[in-house]
Each structure stands twice: as structure tokens, then as C-alpha cells.
Amino acid sequence: MDLHLCCLLDSWALSLAGIVVVVFLLLWLRRREAEDYQRRTGIPAPEGILPLIGHLYQVIRMGVDDYERKWFNEKKTKIIVSWYGKTPLITVADPEIAKHVLVKDFPYFQDRPRRIYTMTQTPVNKGVFFHYGSHWKRIRSILTPTFSTGKLKMTTHDINRCSANLADKMENMAKAKENVEVKQLYGGFTLDAIAATAFGLDVDSINNPDSSFIKNIKEIFQRGMKPWRRICITLASVFPSLYPVLRIFNLTFFNKENVGFFVRQCQAMIEDRKTESSERHVDFLQLMVNAELDDQSLQDQHINSGQKKLTNDEIIGQAFLFFVAGYETTANTMNFVSYELAVNQEVQDRVVQEIKDQIGKDEPNYENVNKLQYMEQVILETLRMYPPLPRLTREIGETVVIKDYTFLKGGTVVIPVYGLHHNPDYWPDPEKFDPDRFENSKNVQNKFYYMPFGLGPRMCLGMRLAMLELKIALVHVLRRVRFVPCQETQIPLKVITNKGLITVEKPIKLAFELRH
Structure with a gap:
């Protein structure tokens, strides 16, 4: 019996020793691989790399912003390479290198990571944001005329109508002395504005939120992803070999039922447009229908030749x-603008006085809202503090050298927009809300430490439309009500930046007071 026990213990000891040897071997190999990458690229890497997961443990434990800040400081650098599984992610907090990535050397960095395309279901992954290479260039060139000055001027009637509905709702809430979760209101406004300017629809989701169209669209963005689903998608982003498995089980970024509803509705609208006179509509959808390629057999030929035609799936x-780009980001920005005006009453008073001086009682339009310089400064400062996308990502398409650093083909570059926007080297007292920073806004907006809409050829197409919506809506609302904090307003605001979009720890709640 004693002999048997001794043999068993010896066997366990040998097994444990074998495991320890394997672990140390994996650690050594992983560290050697990382050191070799540093030697070839000249880009420093944080310590503590682990087999299989790389630096992911540190990122999860510390949070991505604190992780990057720690290693930038310890390495005394503005560029580091971290490993997410086997994928090297090069984080660039140097505005000069960012300028090369986004503009000067754009051909080497023109695509977003392919996993974004892979994890989004067809046909919604045919949007220009998800595309790459020649497909992206062709679709971008077709869409660009949609946001010309002439087209934007045509949208102001619909934006004014939606803004007036929003102001009516807020005025009624002010009379009722309600404390309001303002993001919900702005979500309704932006949904109405998108439906009207892009598709010619009058949905009035502010007052009629229960229609099937409105509920399905909102659920695409508001329905939280179940934890197991989020874990699976996160694992696939670290281990790309899992993508085919997730596709088999239909695990994607957006909910299948809601997306299916949208696709069917959009298909019906497209068919209706084909039977109507194109002169009846001047909106986003009509432009795409006019550019549609009807003959299915010629689609691949046209796509490869770069001609300005869209397939039916590309229109959808x-x-x-x-909706994705215009709904959440614009509503978020209005949410934060309202908060900052509520807690900075002197700023709010200056905006209201400027509206009186520059527009008076006239209806806001494309020309007169551009006179609202201080309002624009308020919006730009809000976008600095709360950029819609806290990080930009680009794939390295070909190996290129920038400032003595070698960017190897196949890696991913990350530009920490939120970190740059809050860096005291570029923004004195960065946590202070100060619209006067943008008194000479054109000078600031050309700097590569300010990029709320991105910069370069892939910057946001809808930037000018979003700014127009924000300004017109604020004119209508601030003429009628004053934003004020309430007992449920979180001051200071606690911001979360590691969930893709800027979010807050607690929903922003404000009160409204009637203006005389």
C-alpha cells in the first residue's frame, strides 16, 4: 500500500513538473516572439506578456485607458505594441505618427480591421464603414454627393420639424416639473431626423414610441448583448480562428430579429421608390436607388471596374x-451638450444670447446657424471631452517605416482619441469644460490631437449633417427651456470608454425650466 502511494505521488510530481516546464517554455517562447517583434519594429512593448492571451489580462484588469497611460509613462514613449492573443496592436498617441496613418501614408492604412466586417451579418455589413479596398473607394465616391451643401440645405425643413417636436415635448416636461433622462428624448429626435432626411419618413418617435418600426430600430442599439454572447465575440476578436464557428451559430454584433425587420422594411421602401418618379424624392435613399445596378449578372463586373453602381444589398x-452612425452618436453628443450647459449656466446664457443676436425669432437654416460661432465652440468642446468613438483602428496593409518605427503588414494600429483629447500636453486642464479653447476652431481642428469625427479620407461622411442637426435642435430647445441639474444629476460625470462608444456610469438626468 505504501509502495503504491509512493508511486502515485511520484507520478503526480512528474506530471506537475512537466506542466511547470511546459508553462515556462511557453512563457519563454512568447517573450522571445515579442522581443523579436520589438527588435524588428523598434516599437516598445509592455512587460508581462502571457501565452495565448498576450497582454489581454492587464487590459481587462486595469481598463484600456489606464493600461495605456501606465505604459506610455513607464516606457517614456507615445507608441507601444500590445498583444491581444496573437495579434499585435500598435497604440499611437503621437499626433505626427497619427497624421501619417490617417493622411500622409493612408494607402498603407486605408482599411479598418477585417474582423469588424466578419462579425457583422449580411447585408448590413455592406455599409461603407465595414468595407475595405476598392469596394470602399467605389461606395464612398457614390455617397459623397449626398452630403454636399446643396443637399444639406434641403434637409433643414425636416430637421426644423423634428426639432420643434422635441422642443414641444421638453416644454411640456418643464411645465410638469419632471426630471428627465435626456438621452431617451434625443434618441427619439435623432431617429425622427434620420428617418425624414434619409428616407422621407414621418415617424414622430418622440410622441409615438410604440410603432413596430421605431421599437425595432431602437432595440438594435439599446438591447444589451447577453454576457455569454459578448464573451464569445471578445474571444473571437482575440482568436480570429473562431470566426467561422461564430458564423455557424449566427453570433454577430447586431440582433438577428431586429436587423431582419429593418432589412425587410428597407427592401419594401426600395421597391416603392422604383415604381415612383425619382423627382418626388431628394433624400439619401433616392440617391442610392438611382445608383443601383439592376442586372445581377453585371454586378461583379461593375464592382471590380469601379463604376458608380450599387447592388441591392449595398443599398440596404x-x-x-x-441609422447606426446617426442615431447613437448624435443622441450621445446632444446628451453631453445638455449636461455641460446645465452645469455651466454662464455658458448656456452666452449661447442663448448669441441665438437672440444672430437669428432672433427667424427659423434656423443652413446659413444662419453658421453664424452661431459660440454654439459651435460649445459643440466642439463637448466632442473633445466626449468623442463619439474613443478609439480609431486601422489595419496595416503593407509594411511601412514612419519616424524610425516599422509598421509590419498584418498588424493593427489603434489611435486613442479619448486619450489624445484629454492629454494635458495638448489641452491645459483637460477635464475642464472650456469652449473658448475653440475660439480659433479651424486651427485646432487641423491638429491630429483632435479628431472626434476621424481625419483623412475615412473621416465621417455625415459630420456636416450631424453638426447641422445639433445646431438647429439647440436653437429650438434653448428658445423654450433652460437646462438645469436636478438631485439625480451625477456631478462630476463618470465616463466609460471601453465599450466601443462613450457611455456614462449613470444615465444623465436633468430638469427643464420654462423661459419667459
């Missing part, structure tokens, strides 16, 4: 992207 993809 752009329509979906219009």
Missing part, C-alpha cells in the same frame, strides 16, 4: 449604416 447596407 448604407441605409443601415445611416
